[in-house]
Amino acid sequence: MGSEQQYIELYREAANVIRAKSCGVMNAVRDEAFETFQQVGFPSKKVERYKYTDVDAAFAPNYGISLAPLTVKPSLYLFNIKDAPVDVTPYYHKLADTSDAITALNTALVHDALLVYVPKNTRVADPIVVDNWLRGSAATMVNRRVLVVMGQGSDATMIMNDHAADGVPFLSTQVMEVFCQDGSSLDLYEVEETTPLCNRFSNVYVEVGRDCSVKHNGLTLFNGRTRNQCDVRLTGEHSEVTLNGCAIGGGDQFIDNNTLIDHQVPNCQSSELYKYVVDDHAVGAFAGKILVRKEAQGTVSQETNANLCASPDARMFSQPMLEIYADDVKCAHGSTVGVMDEAALFYMCQRGIPEAEARSLLKNAFMGQVIEQIKHEPLRQRLFVKVEKRFRGELEKCDDCRLCKS
Amino acid sequence: MLEIRNLHAKVGDKVILRGVNLSINDGEIHALMGTNGAGKSTLSNVIVGNPAYEVTEGSIMFNGRDLLAMKTEERAHAGIFMSFQSPVEIPGVSMTNFMRAAVNARREALGKEPLKSTEFLKLMRERRKLVGMDSRLVNRSVNEGFSGGERKRNEIFQMAMLEPTFCILDETDSGLDVDALRIVAEGFNKLRTAETSALVITHYQRLLDYIRPDFVHVLIDGRIVKTGAAELAQKIEDNGFDWIKEELAWEANSNI
Numbered sequence: 335m336g337s338e339q340q341y342i343e344l345y346r347e348a349a350n351v352i353r354a355k356s357c358g359v360m361n362a363v364r365d366e367a368f369e370t371f372q373q374v375g376f377p378s379k380k381v382e383r384y385k386y387t388d389v390d391a392a393f394a395p396n397y398g399i400s401l402a403p404l405t406v407k408p409s410l411y412l413f414n415i416k417d418a419p420v421d422v423t424p425y426y427h428k429l430a431d432t433s434d435a436i437t438a439l440n441t442a443l444v445h446d447a448l449l450v451y452v453p454k455n456t457r458v459a460d461p462i463v464v465d466n467w468l469r470g471s472a473a474t475m476v477n478r479r480v481l482v483v484m485g486q487g488s489d490a491t492m493i494m495n496d497h498a499a500d501g502v503p504f505l506s507t508q509v510m511e512v513f514c515q516d517g518s519s520l521d522l523y524e525v526e527e528t529t530p531l532c533n534r535f536s537n538v539y540v541e542v543g544r545d546c547s548v549k550h551n552g553l554t555l556f557n558g559r560t561r562n563q564c565d566v567r568l569t570g571e572h573s574e575v576t577l578n579g580c581a582i583g584g585g586d587q588f589i590d591n592n593t594l595i596d597h598q599v600p601n602c603q604s605s606e607l608y609k610y611v612v613d614d615h616a617v618g619a620f621a622g623k624i625l626v627r628k629e630a631q632g633t634v635s636q637e638t639n640a641n642l643c644a645s646p647d648a649r650m651f652s653q654p655m656l657e658i659y660a661d662d663v664k665c666a667h668g669s670t671v672g673v674m675d676e677a678a679l680f681y682m683c684q685r686g687i688p689e690a691e692a693r694s695l696l697k698n699a700f701m702g703q704v705i706e707q708i709k710h711e712p713l714r715q716r717l718f719v720k721v722e723k724r725f726r727g728e729l730e731k732c733d734d735c736r737l738c739k740s
Numbered sequence: 741m742l743e744i745r746n747l748h749a750k751v752g753d754k755v756i757l758r759g760v761n762l763s764i765n766d767g768e769i770h771a772l773m774g775t776n777g778a779g780k781s782t783l784s785n786v787i788v789g790n791p792a793y794e795v796t797e798g799s800i801m802f803n804g805r806d807l808l809a810m811k812t813e814e815r816a817h818a819g820i821f822m823s824f825q826s827p828v829e830i831p832g833v834s835m836t837n838f839m840r841a842a843v844n845a846r847r848e849a850l851g852k853e854p855l856k857s858t859e860f861l862k863l864m865r866e867r868r869k870l871v872g873m874d875s876r877l878v879n880r881s882v883n884e885g886f887s888g889g890e891r892k893r894n895e896i897f898q899m900a901m902l903e904p905t906f907c908i909l910d911e912t913d914s915g916l917d918v919d920a921l922r923i924v925a926e927g928f929n930k931l932r933t934a935e936t937s938a939l940v941i942t943h944y945q946r947l948l949d950y951i952r953p954d955f956v957h958v959l960i961d962g963r964i965v966k967t968g969a970a971e972l973a974q975k976i977e978d979n980g981f982d983w984i985k986e987e988l989a990w991e992a993n994s995n996i
Contacts, residue, residue: 676792677828684788684824685842685898686816686849695841699832699881 337394338375344399345442355401355445357416360479363427367441370432377435386619386651387561387590389436392533397475397505404446411462411490415447415481422449425483429511429539431565436535440477440507447479450492452518454485461491461521461710468498468506468528480510484518486543491521491710498528508536516543516570521709523551524562525717527729530585532558537565544570544599551708552579553717554589555724561590568595568602568630579608580704582697582724583616583648590619597630600660604633609704610641611697611725612648621653624667628659637667642700644674644693694725701725741766741906741937742787747798748962749779749786756782758962759798764906764937771940771948771973774959775981780941781825783959784908787939788822789815802906816842817849821904823895825911830882835894838882839864839901846902867900871927888915889924896927903931907938913947925950945977958984 345368353361376393377384406414415422426447432438452458468476484490498504514520526534534557542548552562566575581589589612595604610618620639641650654667674696682692701721708714723729742764749757756779764770774780785793787800789812800807802818810818830838843863844854855863868878873893883891892912899907909928913921928938928951940951948956948970956972957964958981966972966984976984 675828675830678830680790680792680812681824681828681830682838682842683812684816684822685838685902686813686846687838687841688813688845689811691841691845695833695837696830699830702832 337390338371340396341393341439341443342372348399348401351401352443352445355403359423359426360415360444360447364442367432367438371435371438371442374433374435374438383563383592383621386617386621387559387588389535392505392535392559395473395503395505397473397503398470399443399475399477400470401445404448406448409462411450411452411458412464413449413451415449415479418449419451420483422481422483425481425511425513427511429513429541429567430509430537431539434537434563436507437509437537440479440509440537444477444479444509447481450480450482450490452484452488452490455487456485457488458490461493461713464492464494466494466496468496468504468532469500470502470504471500473503474505476504476506478506478508480508482510482512482520482522484512484514484520486515487517488515489519491523493523493710493713494525496524496526496528496534498532501529501531503531503533504528505533506535508534508538510536510538512538512540514540514542514546514548517545518543519547521549521551523553523708523710523713525553525555526557526560527555527720528557530558530587534558534560534562536561537563540564540566542566542568542570542573542575544572546570546573548573549576549578549709552577552591554579554581554583555720556582556729557587557589559588561592563592565594566596566604568597568599568604571599571601573602575602575604577604577606577608577622578704578707579620580701580721581608581610581618582701582721583610583618584613585616586614587616588618589616591622592620593622595622595624595635597624597626597633597635600630601632602630602634604635606637606639607704607707608639609701610639610650611644611701612641612650613644613697615645615647617649617651619651620669621651621655623655623657624665626656626658626660626663626665631660631662633660633663633665635663635665639669640700641669641671642674642697643671644697691726694722697725698722741803743801745799747783747786747800748796749782749793750796751782751793755796756962757786760959760962760964762957762964764939766935766937768955769938769940769951769953771942771953771956771970772959773942773956773973773976778959779962780959781910784822784910784939784941787815787908788812788820813845814849816902817846819905820908821899821902821906822908822910823892823899823912825914827883827891827895829884829886831884833882835878835880835882836864839898842898843901863901867897870930871897871900872923873897889917889920892916892920892924893927896924896931900927900931905936907936909938909940909942909947909951911941911943913942913944918946921947922950945973948973960985960988
């Protein structure tokens with residue numbers, strides 16, 4: 335422990351600059367968030383939800399904070415929070431939980447925010463795409479804040495692509511708050527394709543009203559150290575939530591996904607499917623809790639975590655959890671950790687397929703189940719190709735990266 | 741083509757092959773019969789290079805090359821094919837992708853360009869028809885949900901795609917009804933050329949009615965103890981292996 339100190343000092347020095355670059359609604363909660371951060375400090379591995387991630391190690395190096403303004407291309411549904419078409423006070427920092435140190439630190443340091451606002455009864459045909467490039471000339475800390483407001487009866491698909499360039503270390507924090515109001519439908523994809531020098535800490539908070547359909551897909555294709563947390567609160571009946579994840583680790587990569595689905599009301603459905611392939615010395619962790627409160631009768635929930643450890647040195651931690659207080663529910667959870675199917679490998683090699691390719695075909699087949707469930711077809715096709723390339727070791731060559739080409 | 745000398749092999753600590761000698765020339769069909777556990781499958785697995793089997797002594801030459809020094813896939817590229825006794829299911833890997841990877845890997849090893857997509861699909865269609873395989877099966881994952889007969893036919897289909905020069909049929913007749921057996925055997929015969937050789941492992945004469953062997957070998961206790969013409973298979977079908985074992989015992993005694 336102890337890496338908090340530099341962030342405390344940073345805040346004391348830079349708070350006024352951050353304030354000046356920010357806006358009222360964000361500044362209103364800043365000091366309080368900082369106070370909380372000072373009190374709670376970074377979670378140690380003794381904190382249940384952080385038991386697999388070494389937060390202190392990630393935050394210890396000296397990063398320069400990026401205070402570059404957020405540039406948002408003018409679009410119908412995507413805004414810089416300063417140009418919000420509605421009053422965001424009822425939304426900003428209403429779901430985020432500052433008892434989590436990462437969220438508290440993000441709230442204190444973030445100077446700009448992205449707003450996705452889809453008005454009532456609006457169906458957005460094309461996906462709302464956010465391409466984020468981490469850039470810097472030295473080790474850089476980037477704090478990102480995203481607010482998504484899906485008005486009643488609205489419908490949208492949102493894709494967030496995270497990339498990194500410049501070959502320097504990055505530390506990024508993200509807090510995303512998602513409001514799905516009654517009858518809305520949201521398909522949210524987060525695709526990370528960064529570098530082994532990147533540290534990512536993302537906390538996503540979703541509140542779901544009644545008659546909603548919400549899907550979150552988290553795909554970690556290439557990274558350094560990643561921890562993604564996704565908390566979903568079901569607050570209206572007859573809603574449906576899907577959390578899917580695809581995590582591919584090799585080298586010394588680390589991927590931790592931590593989810594909570596909180597069934598607060600009756601008659602909702604939730605399902606989770608997270609698949610990991612860890613190779614070389616990579617470490618994967620999954621912990622997913624489904625909480626079915628006493629009031630949440632008629633809940634239907636299915637949680638699956640399936641993992642492939644492709645090398646003897648790769649490690650996987652899996653912790654599916656069901657906590658049920660209602661009695662009329664149908665819930666199931668399961669977890670598997672397997673190794674490469676040697677019989678299948680031999681069969682393929684006998685047909686002349688080189689072993690490395692046979693392995694990549696098997697890994698690809700294993701991950702296919704998650705990719706198949708991606709509703710947005712162009713993205714699904716693109717990800718099939720990306721995942722295949724990833725397993726062939728071709729993704730890190732960065733062949734479609736605009737920065738490398740130009 | 742294939743020259744096996746004094747081959748000893750084991751699985752784990754269990755010694756299975758205890759000095760196998762076998763020569764197969766171009767164009768010859770050899771049948772291998774023997775009691776359960778005699779080492780027939782071990783021999784075929786050693787030839788194709790299954791990493792679960794360890795060769796402790798002896799050599800295998802294939803067209804002048806040291807087979808035991810070659811990787812499994814290199815042996816396949818050299819023209820060796822095994823029709824598996826129990827082909828595995830590979831969920832999520834489509835037959836098309838699987839065959840494309842296999843065909844192009846072999847082409848690459850032989851210094852040929854990979855097949856263009858249209859050429860490849862045309863080849864798939866042709867060979868599928870040749871062995872009478874349902875088009876629905878090639879659109880599925882490898883062997884997934886295939887019946888026993890469909891799997892065996894799929895093995896012959898893959899053989900047709902890869903055009904090997906040396907084939908091992910490891911109990912291709914097991915689990916097949918009479919009609920399926922005939923179709924699979926006819927498929928194999930259609931694919932044969934004057935240069936193709938095969939080692940046919942079977943317990944029954946039935947398959948050998950369709951694929952007529954030039955030689956029949958009897959493997960007992962890790963050694964080939966008897967070799968004869970095609971008629972030997974019928975004699976074994978009628979009388980079992982005991983008479984061979986008795987002959988062996990008699991020879992062993994007379995040697996003392």
